[in-house]
Amino acid sequence: EPEVTQTPSHQVTQMGQEVILRCVPISNHLYFYWYRQILGQKVEFLVSFYNNEISEKSEIFDDQFSVERPDGSNFTLKIRSTKLEDSAMYFCASSEQGVNSPLHFGNGTRLTVT
Amino acid sequence: GDSVTQMEGPVTLSEEAFLTINCTYTATGYPSLFWYVQYPGEGLQLLLKATKADDKGSNKGFEATYRKETTSFHLEKGSVQVSDSAVYFCALSAPRGGSRLTFGEGTQLTVNP
Numbered sequence: 001e002p003e004v005t006q007t008p009s010h011q012v013t014q015m016g017q018e019v020i021l022r023c024v025p026i027s028n029h030l031y032f033y034w035y036r037q038i039l040g041q042k043v044e045f046l047v048s049f050y051n052n053e054i055s056e057k058s059e060i061f062d063d064q065f066s067v068e069r070p071d072g073s074n075f076t077l078k079i080r081s082t083k084l085e086d087s088a089m090y091f092c093a094s095s096e097q098g099v100n101s102p103l104h105f106g107n108g109t110r111l112t113v114t
Numbered sequence: 115g116d117s118v119t120q121m122e123g124p125v126t127l128s129e130e131a132f133l134t135i136n137c138t139y140t141a142t143g144y145p146s147l148f149w150y151v152q153y154p155g156e157g158l159q160l161l162l163k164a165t166k167a168d169d170k171g172s173n174k175g176f177e178a179t180y181r182k183e184t185t186s187f188h189l190e191k192g193s194v195q196v197s198d199s200a201v202y203f204c205a206l207s208a209p210r211g212g213s214r215l216t217f218g219e220g221t222q223l224t225v226n227p
Binding site: 003004031033035041042043044045048050055056058091093098099100102103104105106107108 | 146150155156157158159160163165203207212213214215216217218219220
């Protein structure tokens with residue numbers, strides 16, 4: 001069964017550094033998402049992406065964050081200048097027809113900012 | 115804003131026990147409701163959903179009924195198995211459109227043989 005893949009599985013970075021989290025969504029899916037889960041807290045929506053542009057973003061997704069689909073297969077989340085509070089598990093997801101069709105999640109990237 | 119509240123975990127049951135995980139929501143209008151499950155080392159996956167009041171979602175022996183009057187979507191299974199051990203997330207999508215899921219806290223279920 002096709003799946004969403006995320007790399008790396010664990011990323012450690014120093015405060016102030018830029019990180020890029022990578023995702024390969026399922027190939028025939030058109031909608032892409034990033035969510036994050038800070039340890040012990042809820043899974044939170046960051047951003048959705050459709051037709052090569054952001055369709056919705058949350059209050060968390062400020063100017064430090066950006067997303068890109070640089071080619072036909074990858075979907076990336078960039079954090080420009082990481083802060084300690086960015087430490088979390090970041091999940092990429094994709095779906096065929098938007099949020100009311102099943103979202104397929106990757107296994108996540110654990111980001112640790114020191 | 116929209117929100118989802120799940121019963122506090124973790125939940126530990128013996129095999130073949132009855133499972134209920136409570137979920138209530140707050141939203142304007144009538145959202146779609148979902149249960150997602152995360153098995154150890156894997157990403158979240160959709161378990162079941164219901165898109166309107168009184169709908170019952172079901173999958174793999176799990177069921178949940180969309181109750182508008184109590185704004186609830188409790189997850190039930192009559193006889194759990196060890197393989198059901200996972201984290202269960204209740205979620206909603208806004209009725210006014212949009213593309214985000216709002217998740218509950220997640221409930222860790224452990225089933226012992």
